[in-house]
Amino acid sequence: GAGVSQSPSNKVTEKGKDVELRCDPISGHTALYWYRQSLGQGLEFLIYFQGNSAPDKSGLPSDRFSAERTGGSVSTLTIQRTQQEDSAVYLCASSGGAGRALEQYFGPGTRLTVT
């Protein structure tokens, strides 16, 4: 079946502009994660959604970052007033499928460049 998809694959934006990044998880997966990965670095946890529960937003670096998940499926990560330090690859993952509930399936990522 289809994997996790993310759009856009690349985004170049000017400092101060807002951006929206989209994630389409695997159908039926109840959990959805957003991570950020800077060049040559590990993954930084941003936010976690599980079903209809309140999301765990503890990883969001500032109040310029927000995310929502509509209808328990598609998620949007919004970064307001982008800064150059926001430049990174933003990765989305979903999990919760039957039999492999804890295994995360990652999307290809959105490479964000703030100029």
Place this chain on the structure above:
Amino acid sequence: SQQGEEDPQALSIQEGENATMNCSYKTSINNLQWYRQNSGRGLVHLILIRSNEREKHSGRLRVTLDTSKKSSSLLITASRAADTASYFCATDAGGTYKYIFGTGTRLKVLA
């Protein structure tokens, strides 16, 4: 600081040799996972080991877990050039669903 720290940061070996990477973590966990990341396929799950398991195998992969030392190791046997990638461990910090990834080991397998 990172929940998971991989060691070494980089490793270069010849094809056919074994590669061993280590991961240390700080809090109690329910499970630990290993992932591989390369430019071609992105991040892919390799293996999950639960806190009540000590060793697990999957093909050429062998993972061990020592909860008393809060450490895990990933062994890749008979390495191939296609194993060239970065390898990350991920732990469910404090037994939650919030997974914390380490900084990764960059493995290069020379043909």
